[in-house]
Amino acid sequence: MKIKDALKIISDKQRELFLIGGVISLLDWDQKTYMPRKALTDRSKQLSLLSKRAHEILLSDEVWKSVTFLSDKENIERLSQKDRIIVERLKKDAEKARKIPADFIERLSRAEALSYSAWEVAKKRSRFDIFLPYLEKLVELKREYCDYIGLKGHIYNNLLDDYEEGMTYEMLKNAFDYLRSRLSKLLDRFESEEDTEIHLSVRSQEKLCKIILKYLGLGRDSFRIDISEHPFTTRLSTFDVRITTRFSRKNPLSSLFSTLHEAGHAIYELNLPKGKFRYTVISDAPSLGLHESQSRFWENVIGRSYNFWKFFYPILRKVESRINLDMEDVYRCVNTVKRSMIRTDADEISYNLHIILRFELETNLIEGKIEAKELPDLWNEKMEELIGVRPKTDREGILQDMHWSTGDFGYFPSYTIGNIYSAQQLYSMRRDLREMDSMVESGNFEEIKKWLNTNIHRYGRMYTSEEIMKICCGEGLNPRIFIRYLEEKFGK
Amino acid sequence: MKIKDALKIISDKQRELFLIGGVISLLDWDQKTYMPRKALTDRSKQLSLLSKRAHEILLSDEVWKSVTFLSDKENIERLSQKDRIIVERLKKDAEKARKIPADFIERLSRAEALSYSAWEVAKKRSRFDIFLPYLEKLVELKREYCDYIGLKGHIYNNLLDDYEEGMTYEMLKNAFDYLRSRLSKLLDRFESEEDTEIHLSVRSQEKLCKIILKYLGLGRDSFRIDISEHPFTTRLSTFDVRITTRFSRKNPLSSLFSTLHEAGHAIYELNLPKGKFRYTVISDAPSLGLHESQSRFWENVIGRSYNFWKFFYPILRKVESRINLDMEDVYRCVNTVKRSMIRTDADEISYNLHIILRFELETNLIEGKIEAKELPDLWNEKMEELIGVRPKTDREGILQDMHWSTGDFGYFPSYTIGNIYSAQQLYSMRRDLREMDSMVESGNFEEIKKWLNTNIHRYGRMYTSEEIMKICCGEGLNPRIFIRYLEEKFGK
Incomplete structure (x- = not known):
């Protein structure tokens, strides 16, 4: 050869x-x-x-x-x-x-398909017992999977590796143990009593999404936005990245934030390495966590910042003149801290408590320390311990997420990894871009995008995400910076 | 084995x-x-x-x-x-x-891609000389293709076979020779001086399309309609057939007729054989001509009929109340006979003269009796002879269709085959469905669809289209019935 x-x-x-x-x-x-x-x-x-x-x-x-x-x-x-x-x-x-036998893949995907359908029914009827046998089967198969992969250290590393190559159970355990009590305290400290409501027609929501995409430079040449039940981002080829959103009357700003979120993913995808790397395994993200850092960066770090609303409030007023909240009201409204039963409704603080709960349960499950049938009770206890609310039904407790039903054990930590990374990126970016605040205030995102492209996107999978974070932020996952970010933001 | x-x-x-x-x-x-x-x-x-x-x-x-x-x-x-x-x-x-060598397929598809691009430029600039070398190359390759296929009889049969299996040059030549002078005479006889105009907003056009699709029973479960530059129908799987249309202010009823046309194709596709035949080569149409008969049936035989407008005129008025034409005006308007330079603008009579022109030129080209460089002049002469108008530019003459640029020699006859078949089907259906006229008048298309399904769709590719026509209409292609249909319709 x-x-x-x-x-x-x-x-x-x-x-x-x-x-x-x-x-x-x-x-x-x-x-x-x-x-x-x-x-x-x-x-x-x-x-x-x-x-x-x-x-x-x-x-x-x-x-x-x-x-x-x-x-x-x-x-x-x-x-x-x-x-x-x-x-x-x-x-x-x-x-x-x-490492994975062909017949195992068949068995796993059949089990996942069945399990997902069972979860759908179970959630609809709020009955965990319908889902339980399928979940048990999946846990068994996932443990078999860990055997095939055979990484050193904690068994959970074998699952984590599918989403966060280079990350270990110990690293996460340390980070999450650090966050656990601190986030609970922040939740106590910043919990809000207020309940401001904004009303926006679907047409106004659509307009706002279009406007923000234009400011983000996501033009129609290689990008599009459509509607789906669950918002997502996908890349169909080098110059074809698509996002979806959904419009809700009940939660009128959720379409804007989901658009910012998916736009963050899309900007990443559109800037993956090209040239020699164009059609190779390098032209991809090294981990879900780093990908999530990009969506959270635009959704939260930028999109829920004070400076962003200085820029965007006049636009909101122009699109929907009947809004009688002032800019401060809207800013508070998009940053309301509340104890919620549902992960996807959670604020920047408690969101991560939802993740820690899932991390602790799924690691115990894979270790064999707990059994699937114990999950609803354990879930509810932990929820009360961490967030201070107790689900009354399986639907708003253990059955709320589909992840386990599709076999995605080891996936949840990526959300909090993304949140932590995004805060680290903010402080690093601030050092490099002295004018960052005024850029955001004027809706000028060019330099910010350029920084992300140069420091994160262009590497693709040349390095792991921890390596990329070391290059662009001087260190890997650091939950302290995330706590500092939350304290500075909500302390104001 | x-x-x-x-x-x-x-x-x-x-x-x-x-x-x-x-x-x-x-x-x-x-x-x-x-x-x-x-x-x-x-x-x-x-x-x-x-x-x-x-x-x-x-x-x-x-x-x-x-x-x-x-x-x-x-x-x-x-x-x-x-x-x-x-x-x-x-x-x-x-x-x-x-029969086809792999390297030939590569050469042909490369030549077709280049030729299509050249045609686009040539048409835009109305300059046949830009397209000529590519067309010459394609004719050469198509003749080589005929050698590989090696069917008996006329060389053109080898091309025809890709679109109309079982049909021969001789059969078409006879049919077209019969039609040639008769259609010219009908054109003289029924040519219209009128120029009625209808005005419809794009929104009204959309509404009309939605309404007619509903009457045709094309629901959203296994069907959808979108917008594209050139309307088309496609089947993505057994229960996923999609059509497109386009909306034009200049030609406000064209969206309705293109929707009827594509709906005809879609109804066919949705009713192809299933069960044992579902994922087989049988679950397809036997020829383009038979497929086209289904689109023409709904677009022309039904959609431009007097009874259809008895049914649809009140709906049109309801959607766009400002229309000040009566039902007779609208019926005349959608059946205006005019000498046109452009095939796609042509009426039910002259349309087929456009096809005969192309058939005569492309058979001569493949036989080697004429050369590609002679085409513009020959086109214009024949156009004057057959339709009585003479194109002043290549754009409105020889360059108007893309078919030859994509190597589709032998394709054009399918359009007229479709027209002839659709008239034959009408007479046959009338015999079976005595109430047909009143069904159309009341927008009740169930029995008509059922007749088409039973007599045409359900066979898929079990037989050739000539065989299917013999089963459902008692005979194969018969241009006499088409002339009778035109005389009866326009003679009124």
Whole structure:
């Protein structure tokens, strides 16, 4: 085998993976936005056909032979730096994929599909017992999965690795233990009695979303926004990133914040490495947490900041002149701290207590320290302990999130990792951009976007997120900075 | 090899072909409706990757071995009737595909892509010379293609076979020669001086389209309508058929007729054979002409009929109360006969003269009797002879259609075949449904749809379209019935 030929093979195969990945994203996007209801059966078949195909490529002997050949000591030294990065990354991905037996993947995805349907029914009827047998099966399968992956240290590391490569149970445990009591105290301190309401028609909400996307520079050339039940962001190809939002009369600013949130993801996706890296495994985010830091940065760090509302309040008034709140009222309203039963309704402080609760339960579950059937009670107790409210039904307790039903154990921490990272990025950015506050005040986000592009986006998967954070912020995950951010913000 | 195993293989492979075909349709639909502009390069790559994959499946040794094994005299006799039909059809498809060398397909699709771009520029600037070298190349390649296919008789049969299996040059020549002078005479006789104008806002047009779709029973469960530059119909899977339309202020009823047209295609697609045939080569239309007969049936035979406007005029008035034409005016307006330079603007009579013109030129071109460079002059002469108008520019003459630029020689006749078939179907249906006129008058299309489903749709590709026409109308293509239809309609 020649180096040139091996490079050609892995380049072709990665391009194919990239293209098929984009097609899968389109199938999924369409399913969630425009697809007629009765198309579901065939759509699932189309999705599984292409996922299988992508998996086959990553597992193919061709890729494996080329990538191991190129990793040979004498060969890897003869590669360009970029090729070396690609080969190392691809090898890791292939190695990991090869650990999982094909029949296990089939068993797991069948169990996940069944479990998701059961959860839907269970949530609707608020009956955990309907979901329980499926959850038990999934926990069993996930433990089997951990065996195949076989990472050192805590068993949970094997799950975490799918979302947060390089992060460990111990690192998270330390961070979350630090946050636990401090967040509860902040919640006591800043809890609000107020209940200001804003009224916005759906048409006004749409206008506000369009306006903010324009200020963020997300034009229609390579981006679009549509409506779906659960907002999400997806990349269909290099210059095709799409977000969705939803409009609610009951929660009239949620569409704006979900748009800011997804726009943060979209700006990241649109700025992933191109050129030599365009169709490679490098052109992706290294972790969900770092991805989430970008959405939280725009949604919370910018979007719920005082300076942002100095800029955006006049726009809000222009779009909906009947609003009789002043700027201070609106700012307080979008930063109301409240004890909520529901994670997705939570404020910047208590949100992370919701995550810590889930982290503690899912680690215990995977360790075998607790059983799935104990979850509803444990959930309710912990909720009372951490947030001070106690769910009366399974629906508003243990059944509120779909994550476990789709087998996503190890996913929840990414949300809080994102929150912590985003605060770290803020302080780092402030040092570099002295004019940051006045930029936000005037709706000029160019330099801020440039900073994020230069310091985070352009690396793609060249490094882990902890490495990227060290480069751009001088250190990895630091919950102290997040607490400082919250104290400074809510202390005012 | 066992029969059971061979059947399993062709069943799996056909399902894969069906699913990939649907994914290709989605990629194409999205490109024409919602895709951001800059995504084009990657989209083309996604499309060609999947087309290549589909082609590989059809050409695979696995399919070929199974299908030839099953076609063995002793084996085929042991199959169920449905399996026999599937095996015979699939074998024909595979046989045909295997005639074309892989490198030729690459050369052809590259030439077609270049040629289409050249045509776009040429049309924009109204300069045939820009398009000429590409057209010459395509004619050459199409002649090479005819060599590979190698059907008996006229060389044009090889092209026709891609769109109208079972139809021959001679059959068309006879039909068109019969129509040629008769249509010209009808054009003289029924040409209109009037120029009634209707004004409809885009919103009213949208409403009318929604209303007619509802009457046609095309609900949102397995159907949708969107907007694109050129209206089209596509099937993404068994229960996912989508049409598009466009709204024009200048031509306010064109959206209604294009919706009726595409709805005709959609009703056909939604009623293709399911059950045992669901994921097989049988679940498709046997020819473009028969497909077009369904769109023309709803657009012209129903949609431009007197009874239809008895039903639809009150709805039109309700949607747009400012209309000051009476029902007779509107009926005349949607049936105005005029000499037009542009095929897509033509009425039910002259439309077919446009097709005959193209048929005569493209057959001569493929035979080598004329050269591509002579086309603009020949076009203009024939246009004057057949329709009595002479284009002043290439844009409104030879460059108006994109078909030749995408290599679609042999495609044009399908339009007139569709028109003829649709008239034949009308007379046949009238015999079976005595109440047809009053059904149309009351907007009750259930029985009409049922007739079409029973007599045409449900066969899929079990027979050729000529065979289906013989079953449902007692005879194949008969242009006399079409002339009778026109005389009766316009003679009133």
